[in-house]
Amino acid sequence: MLNSVLCPLLNIFLLLIFVRIILSWFPATGGFLDQVNRFVMIATEWIMGPLRRIIPPVRLGAAALDLSPIIVIIGISVISGLIGC
Numbered sequence: 001m002l003n004s005v006l007c008p009l010l011n012i013f014l015l016l017i018f019v020r021i022i023l024s025w026f027p028a029t030g031g032f033l034d035q036v037n038r039f040v041m042i043a044t045e046w047i048m049g050p051l052r053r054i055i056p057p058v059r060l061g062a063a064a065l066d067l068s069p070i071i072v073i074i075g076i077s078v079i080s081g082l083i084g085c
Helices: 002-023 032-054 068-083
Strands: 058-060 063-065
Touching: 002 032, 002 068, 032 068
Parallel strands: none
Antiparallel strands: 058 063
């Protein structure tokens, strides 16, 4: 019973994380993508924000790599495996 509710929710959240990663590659244009980006940010920031404060970005020359999405993806995979999704 719990799996039938929790597994789809974890998959949707995982999809939102991937959408957030992809949308971060595109600049703001004021169009439809910005609205989607705003929704995805609101839906995922509750977990990504605290992780970002704990684990700083890794410097790669002039750029920085945010590790919080990787940690969330690993966490979702572990939880999915533990509950048998």
